[in-house]
Amino acid sequence: MNSSPSINAGAVAEHPAAMVPTLQARKQQLVRDAIWDAATGLFAEKGFDETTVDDIAQRAGVSRRSFFRYFSSKSDLMAQGIVNYGTDLTGAIDAFPRTHSLSEVFRGTVLQIAQQSAAHPRTRKIMEIAAKYPAARAAQLSRMAEVQDQVAEAFARRLRKGSEDDLTPSILAGLTISVLAVTFRSWFDQGQPDISAIADQIFATLGRLICDERQPDKQRS
Amino acid sequence: MNSSPSINAGAVAEHPAAMVPTLQARKQQLVRDAIWDAATGLFAEKGFDETTVDDIAQRAGVSRRSFFRYFSSKSDLMAQGIVNYGTDLTGAIDAFPRTHSLSEVFRGTVLQIAQQSAAHPRTRKIMEIAAKYPAARAAQLSRMAEVQDQVAEAFARRLRKGSEDDLTPSILAGLTISVLAVTFRSWFDQGQPDISAIADQIFATLGRLICDERQPDKQRS
DNA sequence: CTCTCCATGGCACCGAGTGCCAACGCAAAC
DNA sequence: GTTTGCGTTGGCACTCGGTGCCATGGAGAG
Incomplete structure (x- = not known):
């Protein structure tokens, strides 16, 4: 984490x-x-x-x-993992070479952070506690907004266009957080050690959900 | 809301x-x-x-x-809007006719809840406070997990397959929450009254981000 | 040895949240 | 009208979270 x-x-x-x-x-x-x-x-x-x-x-x-x-508080203890995880995320995004597209950065970042966090024993310990006690979970969640904003800013930094109110960075940030959350949860619930495989599966599902509707020749799911 | x-x-x-x-x-x-x-x-x-x-x-x-x-607490006051908004979401998902695909339900639900919430004066009042005071924002966020779980369950109800560990409902739930959050934020920041237009724009951006990578003929962004 | 800086501990204080009990309002029953 | 019973309310006391303030104590610089 x-x-x-x-x-x-x-x-x-x-x-x-x-x-x-x-x-x-x-x-x-x-x-x-x-x-x-x-x-x-x-x-x-x-x-x-x-x-x-x-x-x-x-x-x-x-x-x-x-x-x-x-x-600063008991909740802060639980949330600490989350905010570090935020700096890790922005670091990973910023570190990507500029030759990659936003989508590639998105996928790559999720993969990297997932693996990186899964390797830390603290991650599992925090998730155990969060899974057992809703108050602990709430403590983490309450700081997620900051992290998401940071991630959005990191994505915006790669978008040097003058477009001010472009929502792309915010959407990517939400996507990143959501996909990572599902990834961690699945990785934790079923004991599967290979977190990259889970993430890949989620990317595939995501693509199926969003893109299959866009082919005009294949109407219904 | x-x-x-x-x-x-x-x-x-x-x-x-x-x-x-x-x-x-x-x-x-x-x-x-x-x-x-x-x-x-x-x-x-x-x-x-x-x-x-x-x-x-x-x-x-x-x-x-x-x-x-x-x-139950001062935070509960701020979070109350969120949990109602959760029941609204599950209600909307459940109410969709079974002929619609999951993606259609997803888009339709977001549109419906966005319009519905934008019509309530309380929604704006809550967002003003949340925008000004991080603690209030945190109070709302801390309950978002429940809502997301409820939404995931609602999506799972439409997936009568025996596939137990299918991550599709969770992904859709995360997507729904994220897209709605960006929609509300944009609707609130810029005073644009037509929230449906914003949501449509976000759906378009989302599709562009996720799907453009999947065409093997068009390599780079 | 002394002076200073900084981490620590103790204390007092306020606000959040809870359990408990007495008082009040209200409606049905006598 | 009086009594009985129920649900709501308010007050009180208590625990715990969190903060400001000050005294202490140890380590390093002069």
């Missing part, structure tokens, strides 16, 4: 010399991970609503006050 | 004889509307986070405790 093995904090590089994330930053990351592990563990054991912030802080070995220094 | 001119409460019909919603039920509906108006008014004036439940209750003329009897 996130590009780095640990949860990304805010800014990392302060001194341009020290690209190795400052001892200080790594200590913070350690605490951050400890809180994350404690929280997800408790969520899985006791449930999302039943787990209080005090529980998490106690298991992580920090004070309640410090918890809020690392995560 | 909702099929009835007033916000739907839970169950309405108790006695099969009295289809006119029981004097009691209508009184409840009155209070419910009063709270809703007070809340949205305050949200627009003071902001979503800045408005406390006490403020809403006081303006609506009920006690703080009663507020929570009608709406």
Whole structure:
């Protein structure tokens, strides 16, 4: 779900010399991970609503006050994966060579992010919790708007046309998020390890649904 | 955004004889509307986070405790439109004659719900608040999962095949939600009154994006 | 050794949300 | 008219989420 093995904090590089994330930053990351592990563990054991912030802080070995220094809320913990996944998405879109068409970027990005996220153990842990507890699911969803907007902007960056109110980027963003969501869900529900195969199948279904109506010779489905 | 001119409460019909919603039920509906108006008014004036439940209750003329009897939370107020909009969607899908293909149902449903929602003044009011305050937007989003699941089930009902793990309904549900979201956003941002035209334009763009890659003779975009 | 910076912890405070109980209104039954 | 019963309401107390403020403590620079 996130590009780095640990949860990304805010800014990392302060001194341009020290690209190795400052001892200080790594200590913070350690605490951050400890809180994350404690929280997800408790969520899985006791449930999302039943787990209080005090529980998490106690298991992580920090004070309640410090918890809020690392995560702005309990929901933020669950949503963190989502926002990282947003930066991954925009990164992947931006990284595509300009020779590719928008549709190709769309397909390629979905494939890449799906594989990348499926490789992270945290992804499965988050999905387990989200599947069990609606409140946790809601916490993630509530941040999806930002991600979708970011993705739309990334697509818009490839569309240097002067057309201001072109809806193409927004549509592509919605498509990207939706297809990825279905992909993850299917990958999680049935234990199939090959997430690319699932994504391909979804692309095929999508094409069948949208395009079969457009051939004037073949009227009905 | 909702099929009835007033916000739907839970169950309405108790006695099969009295289809006119029981004097009691209508009184409840009155209070419910009063709270809703007070809340949205305050949200627009003071902001979503800045408005406390006490403020809403006081303006609506009920006690703080009663507020929570009608709406389970402040977020629930904003999300209420979304869930009604979910029942409208499933209703529209189910009402389609079985002679139509899934794609036709998809397009028809989006068109119908878009027009229907655009006709309601509440829709615009909700969108104004959601556009201004991210927290309100998040409150709506957090319930979108339920709606999407309901829509997926409605599509699945038309697919009486024994194929259990067919992803078609989920994909269609995601498509429906995404396209509607873009439609509403565009309709709201630019003041264009004809929402059907916007939806048609989006369908066209969608077809262009997905289908143009499938012709093997026309390689590049 | 001292001064400073920063992370941490503790405390007080406010708002959200819930359980519980008493009071009120209302309609049917006596 | 009075009584009985039911549903709605309001007030109270409590827990938990989240924030601002300040004191402490440790590590590094002078």
